[in-house]
Amino acid sequence: MAGKTxxxxxxxxxxxxxxxxxNEPEFILSxxxxxxxxxQLVKTSYNTLKTQMIxxxxxxxxxxxxxxxxxxxxxxxxxxxxxxxxxxxxxxNFKDASNNPIVVTADDLDGKFVQIWVTNGxxxxxxxxxxxxxxxxxxxxxxxDTSLTFPETxxxxxxxxxxxxxxxxxxxxxxxxxxxxxxxxxxxxIFEISKTESGDHxxxxxxxxxxxxxxTDGASNTSTNWINAKITxxxxxxxxxxxxxxxxxxxxxxxxxxxxxxxxxxxxxANLISVINHSSTTQQTFTVPALTVMIWINIDGGTGVGADIxxxxxxxxxxxxxxxxxxxxxxxxxxxxxTSDRIETTQITTLETKVTALENNTGNKYFDGLxxxxxxxxxxxxxxxxxxxxxxxxxxxxxxxxxxxxxxKKFAYPSAFTYQPVNIIRQADGRYYPDWKGLFEEKVKADxxxxxxxxxxxxxxxxxxxxxxxxxxVKTIAYARDTLGARNIILAAGIYWFDEHFKTFTxxxxxxxxxxxxxxxxxxxxINAHKGTQYTWTANGTCYQATRSNVVSVLDLxxxxxRGAYKNLTKVTSIALCQSTANSWYTDNVTLxxxxxxxxxxxxxxxxxxxxxxxxxxxxxxxxxxxxxxxSYIDNTGSSMFFxxxxxxxxxxxxxxxxxxxxxxxxxxxxxxxxxxxxILEGCGGGNVLRDxxxxxxxxxxxxxxxxxxxxxxxxxxxxxxxxxEVSSNGSTTHEGITIIRINGYFSTCRGSVIADVNNGAMSxxxxxxxxxxxxxxxxxxxINGTGSKIWLLDCIGFSDLPGTKSVxxxxxxxxxxxxxxxxxxxxxxxxxx
Numbered sequence: 001m002a003g004k005t006x007x008x009x010x011x012x013x014x015x016x017x018x019x020x021x022x023n024e025p026e027f028i029l030s031x032x033x034x035x036x037x038x039x040q041l042v043k044t045s046y047n048t049l050k051t052q053m054i055x056x057x058x059x060x061x062x063x064x065x066x067x068x069x070x071x072x073x074x075x076x077x078x079x080x081x082x083x084x085x086x087x088x089x090x091x092x093n094f095k096d097a098s099n100n101p102i103v104v105t106a107d108d109l110d111g112k113f114v115q116i117w118v119t120n121g122x123x124x125x126x127x128x129x130x131x132x133x134x135x136x137x138x139x140x141x142x143x144x145d146t147s148l149t150f151p152e153t154x155x156x157x158x159x160x161x162x163x164x165x166x167x168x169x170x171x172x173x174x175x176x177x178x179x180x181x182x183x184x185x186x187x188x189x190i191f192e193i194s195k196t197e198s199g200d201h202x203x204x205x206x207x208x209x210x211x212x213x214x215x216t217d218g219a220s221n222t223s224t225n226w227i228n229a230k231i232t233x234x235x236x237x238x239x240x241x242x243x244x245x246x247x248x249x250x251x252x253x254x255x256x257x258x259x260x261x262x263x264x265x266x267x268x269x270a271n272l273i274s275v276i277n278h279s280s281t282t283q284q285t286f287t288v289p290a291l292t293v294m295i296w297i298n299i300d301g302g303t304g305v306g307a308d309i310x311x312x313x314x315x316x317x318x319x320x321x322x323x324x325x326x327x328x329x330x331x332x333x334x335x336x337x338x339t340s341d342r343i344e345t346t347q348i349t350t351l352e353t354k355v356t357a358l359e360n361n362t363g364n365k366y367f368d369g370l371x372x373x374x375x376x377x378x379x380x381x382x383x384x385x386x387x388x389x390x391x392x393x394x395x396x397x398x399x400x401x402x403x404x405x406x407x408x409k410k411f412a413y414p415s416a417f418t419y420q421p422v423n424i425i426r427q428a429d430g431r432y433y434p435d436w437k438g439l440f441e442e443k444v445k446a447d448x449x450x451x452x453x454x455x456x457x458x459x460x461x462x463x464x465x466x467x468x469x470x471x472x473x474v475k476t477i478a479y480a481r482d483t484l485g486a487r488n489i490i491l492a493a494g495i496y497w498f499d500e501h502f503k504t505f506t507x508x509x510x511x512x513x514x515x516x517x518x519x520x521x522x523x524x525x526x527i528n529a530h531k532g533t534q535y536t537w538t539a540n541g542t543c544y545q546a547t548r549s550n551v552v553s554v555l556d557l558x559x560x561x562x563r564g565a566y567k568n569l570t571k572v573t574s575i576a577l578c579q580s581t582a583n584s585w586y587t588d589n590v591t592l593x594x595x596x597x598x599x600x601x602x603x604x605x606x607x608x609x610x611x612x613x614x615x616x617x618x619x620x621x622x623x624x625x626x627x628x629x630x631x632s633y634i635d636n637t638g639s640s641m642f643f644x645x646x647x648x649x650x651x652x653x654x655x656x657x658x659x660x661x662x663x664x665x666x667x668x669x670x671x672x673x674x675x676x677x678x679x680i681l682e683g684c685g686g687g688n689v690l691r692d693x694x695x696x697x698x699x700x701x702x703x704x705x706x707x708x709x710x711x712x713x714x715x716x717x718x719x720x721x722x723x724x725x726e727v728s729s730n731g732s733t734t735h736e737g738i739t740i741i742r743i744n745g746y747f748s749t750c751r752g753s754v755i756a757d758v759n760n761g762a763m764s765x766x767x768x769x770x771x772x773x774x775x776x777x778x779x780x781x782x783x784i785n786g787t788g789s790k791i792w793l794l795d796c797i798g799f800s801d802l803p804g805t806k807s808v809x810x811x812x813x814x815x816x817x818x819x820x821x822x823x824x825x826x827x828x829x830x831x832x833x834x
Contacts (some may be wrong), residue, residue, distance in 0.1 A: 006361055011265065025268075031749065044146075058082065059083065059084065060084045060086060061094070063092065065083065065093065067083070067094060078120055079119075083115060083676055084113075084114070085111075087104070088104075088105055088108070089103075091104065096124065102116055104633045104664070113160075114126070115185070116483060126185075126622045127600045127801065138153070139154065139156065140161070142171040145169070146171045150162070150166065156176070159186040160184075160547065161179075162182065162185050163182060163446055167180070171463050195729055201317075201324055202241075202323055202324070203442075205320045207233070207297075208229065211225075211227060212266050212306065213256060213298055213301065215256060218268060219267075219268065220268070224305075224306045225304065225306065226301045226306055227306035228267075228299055229314075230294055230297075231294070231529065232265065232293065232295075232469075234295065235288070235469075235471060236288050236289070236291070240321070241321055242284050242297060242318070243284075243319050245297070246299055246300025246301070248300050251298055251300075256301070258277055258284065258298055259275065259298075260276075261273040261274050261292045261295055262296065263292065263293055264468075266450060267294070267296055273291055293468050293469065297318075298316055311633045324533075332616050354555040388776070409425070410424070410435070411767070416790065417739075417763060419709045419763070421741070424743065424767065430795035430820060430821075431744075431768055432744060432768045439656055439658050440626075443626070443656055443680070444626050448516060452468070452486075452487075453468070454468065454480045454488060454489055455468070455472070456475070456477050456491050457470070457473035458494065458496050460492070461475040463476060463483075465486055466484075466551055467480050469551045475500070477489060477496070477500070477503075478503065481515075482505075487511070487513040487514065487515055489517045490519070491517070491518065491630075492524070493519055494565070495557075496525065497531070501527070501528065502517065503612060503613075503615075504612075504614075504615045506617040507617060507619030507653070508623065509697060511621065512621045512622070512623070513623075514622060514624045514625065514626060515616070515622060516626045517626070517627050518626070522798070524629065524630055525630075526631070526633065527633045528635070529608050530607070531605075532603050532605070533604045534596075535547070535592075535602070535608075537594075541585075542595055543595035544602055545591050545593045545594075546592055546602070548592040549589045549590055550610055551592055551609065551610065552609050553568055553635045554594060554608055554609065556607075558605045563687065565813075567583070567632060569596070571585055571666070572585070578594070578595050580594060582596070594606065609691070611635065613639065613642055614641050614642065615638050617644055618645045618653035618676070619651065623653065623654065624653060625653060626658075627656040627660050628659055629659045631660075631662075632671075633662075633663055635665050638667065638669070639662070640664075640665040643655045643672070643673045643676065650677065653677075655680070656679075656681075658684070660684045663689070664688050666687070669693075670689045670692065672695040673697070673708065673710075675697070675699060676708055677706065678711075679696065679708060679710050679711075680712075681710070682714065684715055685716030685717050687718040688719045689729075691719075692719060692732070692733050693731050693747070694715055694731065694733070695718055696708055696710055696734045697734075699735075699736065707739065709739045710732075710738060711743075712740060712743070713744065714743070714744050714770075715745040715747070716731075717732055717747045717748075717750070718731065718748045718749050718750075719749050720752070721752060721775075727751065727752055728756070730752050730753055731748070731771065732745070732755055734757045734758070737759045737760050738763075740757060741766075741767070742766045743754075743767050744768045745768075746769075747770065748771070751774075754771035754774050754782070754798070756783040756785070757783070757785070757791060758784075758785035758786055759786045760783065760786040761788070761793075762789035762814075764792065765791075766791065766793050766794065767795065769796045769797075770798075771797070773799075773800050774802070774805055775800075775801050779800075779806075780828075781798030781799065781805070781806070781825070782796070783809045783811070786811075788813065788814075790817065791808075791810070791816045792834070793808060796818075796823070798825070799822065799824040806825050807824060808823055808828070810828070810831060812829075815831075818831055818832070
């Protein structure tokens with residue numbers, strides 16, 4: 001704090017004993033908080049303090065769990081872990097100092113809190129005796145606790161400590177992290193504010209409430225005089241219960257069935273399996289029959305009962321659940337909790353994790369229609385104050401909008417800009433967001449809910465399954481798409497390796513259904529690669545070699561860049577360079593040589609990439625293709641993710657992409673779209689590619705195709721062309737006079753113009769876009785090219801540290817219109833203020 005003035009209110013002057021110079025480097029001085037405010041400095045072993053501070057709980061271990069592998073290169077400061085144990089058994093992967101597995105018995109767990117402590121790969125069982133009533137754990141009292149020995153336990157400052165084996169703790173030995181007499185065991189909250197009992201408990205199922213009824217023959221309608229619930233959250237054979245339903249006369253007398261079972265998510269007579277009539281006015285129990293994919297519950301009927309689904313009382317009163325018999329139920333014992341205690345449940349932890357993810361997601365920093373507030377939450381006129389963004393939102397017409405107190409207003413498109421696919425809101429501070437509920441909600445959700453869903457899981461799926469539920473998923477995308485005819489493909493999260501990912505697909509010319517490929521539980525990652533463990537490696541100096549041809553790039557899944565993308569190994573030109581260069585590879589197309597960044601033998605986290613492309617080609621009557629939550633590491637001379645039209649006829653198929661990213665293409669573009677009439681991308685981008693992160697073409701313009709129209713929301717692109725001789729590697733770029741709207745977006749570090757829109761008639765509207773650091777001297781952040789081409793830069797940022805660069809370049813025949821923003825490197829060409 002040198003040079004800083006601190007208010008005197010934070011200081012208290014008191015005489016202290018002078019401390020001598022610390023000539024013992026293995027010890028440090030640490031502050032120790034004592035009851036009654038008598039704080040002190042204590043001398044603490046550095047290694048002891050480090051061990052206990054770093055040893056955070058890794059979670060619950062089971063007999064099949066494994067500690068983090070230890071090696072001194074990866075962990076030069078050591079590796080320390082604690083695992084909670086609740087199951088008796090042999091923990092095969094936890095080895096003690098004699099290399100024997102840790103064994104946990106039922107006696108070890110009886111009345112004890114048990115952990116396995118792992119220090120640099122060596123495990124030790126640490127059981128702690130607990131009193132019969134955990135709420136009566138003894139607080140440490142220096143007046144009483146004058147001589148304590150192992151295994152006495154005490155609590156202090158909401159933590160639990162146990163006397164070390166072979167030690168005697170006196171009243172001067174304060175329980176604390178780093179103590180030579182006490183071991184820190186855990187947080188007092190674990191024992192005090194929860195209790196577990198055995199008994200039956202309900203497992204509630206998810207359902208979708210909607211207007212309409214289904215009749216005895218299986219036909220359905222959407223009449224607002226009926227209300228129903230649709231359920232897919234079950235397994236065949238489940239015994240389910242429903243409560244909280246209404247008792248409409250037609251349902252009670254059996255004219256209309258209470259429960260209907262369908263073999264598809266579409267409620268039609270052809271898909272009906274069976275029905276069950278009303279049998280109870282309070283709770284009805286039934287068993288799910290074979291082949292069931294969806295259950296329809298007729299909840300109630302009456303004038304307008306289904307007219308206002310968001311405010312229907314059945315949102316809270318109707319329940320469907322399965323009874324779990326004899327299970328353990330954990331309750332909060334709030335009577336034992338203090339106001340200072342941290343109360344923790346699975347639900348709270350899940351919420352905290354989701355909130356942290358939202359806070360760390362730069363795309364959600366300012367509400368842009370994609371993140372929080374969730375449009376499915378709250379009712380009209382409700383208010384929400386986002387403490388992070390310091391903004392107030394009001395729910396209006398089913399959507400959250402910014403309060404007028406922030407000076408928001410509808411953005412007025414330039415008169416010359418005729419493509420206006422969405423209303424745009426501009427805040428007084430220059431931020432923009434589309435006035436809609438998001439791409440999925442606006443364009444896809446209705447089809448997603450009605451088209452039969454097929455599930456793909458490349459780890460647990462089998463191509464002999466029907467693919468209609470997550471538990472009967474098929475293994476490959478190609479089988480679902482080509483053999484089963486799936487048009488709504490839901491991927492399990494994870495990595496899809498060689499022959500498992502999307503690959504090349506030309507849509508048929510007869511279907512009128514869109515093609516949806518989404519991951520709903522995270523991201524599906526496409527890598528056209530074999531794992532390093534599929535080959536036999538031999539050491540060659542500091543690298544390893546194996547027989548393998550046709551490798552085009554190598555990824556290390558344990559080595560990530562600053563944005564979390566897997567990093568490529570650098571391709572070098574000789575064995576000698578590979579041996580002398582960490583994180584490199586070389587091939588003579590017979591033998592492959594790899595030198596990992598940490599000199600390890602190539603393992604399952606080393607991916608050997610082979611040439612391919614994820615390519616979708618439009619079909620004549622397909623309205624659109626939609627991809628969501630897909631990451632591609634495909635390496636191809638064209639593009640990693642490529643969406644294109646028919647070669648001779650420009651079909652009307654649109655391209656909708658949400659959270660689609662492409663990284664690591666050492667030979668081409670990231671995400672590319674060609675000859676499509678309209679493309680909308682939301683939250684898409686790429687990086688570490690040879691050419692462009694986001695690339696748009698109408699390459700068949702000379703054949704009469706009309707230039708594409710693009711809406712790009714929150715796009716991103718970085719590290720394009722780095723380390724190459726490329727001179728036109730862009731973050732986002734259009735060609736052949738395409739029209740594009742960019743709303744927000746962040747692009748940086750490009751060997752070429754960061755944003756480039758080129759060729760005659762290009763129209764580019766950029767709102768709140770940031771474009772940094774062209775790494776090519778004399779280049780520019782924003783480039784517009786072509787006779788009659790126009791670019792609008794409203795509240796945009798663009799600069800580079802290279803002295804010869806410009807923020808905006810309008811080439812001959814083109815015009816740039818600029819308002820506000822930060823364009824520190826100046827401009828060149830026809831620049832017009834607006």
